[in-house]
Structure formats: structure tokens, C-alpha cells
Amino acid sequence: MNDKVSDLVDQMKRCGYKVTNQRELILKEFTEKGGHLSAQEVYENVRKVIPHISLTTIYRNIEMLIDIGVLCPVELASASDGSALYEINRIHDHHHHLVCTKCGKIIEFNMCLFQEIGKKLSSITQFKIDEHRLKVFGRCPKCQHGR
Amino acid sequence: MNDKVSDLVDQMKRCGYKVTNQRELILKEFTEKGGHLSAQEVYENVRKVIPHISLTTIYRNIEMLIDIGVLCPVELASASDGSALYEINRIHDHHHHLVCTKCGKIIEFNMCLFQEIGKKLSSITQFKIDEHRLKVFGRCPKCQHGR
DNA sequence: ATATAAATGGTAATGACTTTCATTTAGAAT
């Protein structure tokens, strides 16, 4: 269990949840590689270690981890299939996603001119603005053939 | 059939599709009121005129109307339930949505500072950028009590 | 009026996700 995972496990403990192999492995998945995963992807990966794990357990724990602020849904629904993606919730690292519509590759970026828009929008509409989501679609260098 | 609807019907004809009551009524729905509708909402409204219409017909025609550029999905998945919303595709009227998370009210706005971000993003990542989606969440004046 | 491909309606299927419930287990109490 690496440092990142053990920090998250601690956070889980502090919230009163028990530590199970299933939970440790689910957390491990999200700390690795790109870290933008669907429940199904987590399931397939964790199953290599715990073959009898249930998909239900994946869904349940993703939900719990969102509740305690460890994970968050990746804004905007899935890439091409209809499933949701999740990632580690990096509160101090506001970012958005640039997605290749051909291969699904996801690039993160933190340029964000929303504050300006937000202020104007708020004064015009009288809404209290809580959050915003920006997602950009395009084709990565490898996928730029044809239209 | 009002002017707006008959324009859209013409567009449909030009694309080789037949004109049916079902199609006229579906188009009518989208030209009225807010015009941000789910398949289920269209179904319920059209059913008042054609009680035997099938939900399948709604889905099929929404898809067809997206294909020919008359409709488009409202960016980002549904309000609170899990269903998709659609609206008339206003090509020359780039806009985004501000949604009240309490009552679902949708406000449209066209402030958009994306071009700046887009250029930088494109030169940094070498992606060809095709589209972007921005959606803002907040609480409307009527719903700003408590947190 | 007739022919025919397209459109429709009803029903079944799909797929992501949730619920239910019987069994197992982490962690506390002894």
C-alpha cells in the first residue's frame, strides 16, 4: 500500500468506515495511471486480485468515497459508452478535461477564465453560483486524420 | 402550425423525411416555452393530442432531428433524474446553461471566454479542438434559502 | 386508386446502476 493510498485509507477510517481489502484495492486503482475510471474498469482491475469481488461493492464504495470527499464524478457523462467516470477529488487543484473523441485520451488543464463570467452572470441573474463544469472535445495528435 | 414549426418541417422534407402528425407535434413542443425537454416530457405533452403515440416514436424522431441538425442534446446529462434533455439547435446562437440545483430552472447565457483558452490549449496539447461545453450550477433567487 | 418504402406502435431486450437479503467479516469488547 503506497503513501497515497494509506492517506486515503486514513481518511476513510476517520469517517468511521472499516478497512477492507476491497476498499484498499479500489482506492489503489484511483491513485494509479490516469485515474479517470468507470465502475466497470475498477471492477475488472480489482478482480485480478479478488476474483470473487462483486460489482455491487464497487458501486457502493465509489458512492461512499464520494460522500466523504475522496472521489468525485468526472464532469459530464461518459466518453462514448453510457457509464460515469470518477477520479480522486483534488480540491486544491481545480481542473477541466480535454477529451479525444476518437481514442478517448483525457488531458487535464487548469486554465479557467470562469471567475470573470461567474461574477457577471451572478449579478445579471441573481443566482448564487456554486460550481461550473467545462469540458472540451477534440482530436489528439495521433487521431487527426480525416474529419 | 406556426412559422417556426413549418420552417422545421420544411427542413425535414428537404432531407427526405415524411411529414406525420407525430413529427409536427414533436417539433411544436421544442419551439414552445423553455424548449429544454426530455423524451418523456415530449411524450407526455404530445400524448394529449395523439393518445396512442409510442415513446419509441419520440426517441426515434429526436434522434432523426439531431441527425439533420434541427435538435441537439443539452450539454451535460440531465437535471436530477437520469434522462437526457434536448433543444432546438441554434447554430448561430452559441450559448451555455445556468441551472438551479433546487428547482431545475434553466437560464441561457452567451458570455463565453472560451476562444482564449481554446487557442492556448490547442498550441500546448496539439489537439484539434472541435467543441466545448460549459455548464454552471447554482441556486435561483427563489431557491436561495439555507445551503 | 395502387404500390411501396418509410413510419409507427407494442413488446422485448439492453445496459448502467440500485435494492434486497442472507452470509461474512472488521474491529470492539471481553
Next chain:
DNA sequence: ATTCTAAATGAAAGTCATTACCATTTATAT
């Protein structure tokens, strides 16, 4: 170390939006 108990898990059934299938109906060209 053993026992206890609420929490966690797994298997299976249930939801709900959307799609696929197929027999029947209908818009439009002839």
C-alpha cells in the same frame, strides 16, 4: 485469543432510460 455485533459483502432481482425487433399502418410517388 474468543466472542459479539454492526457494517460490509456477494448474488440475484429490480429500476429506469434508451434501443432493437417486427408486424401493421400510412405518406407520398405513380
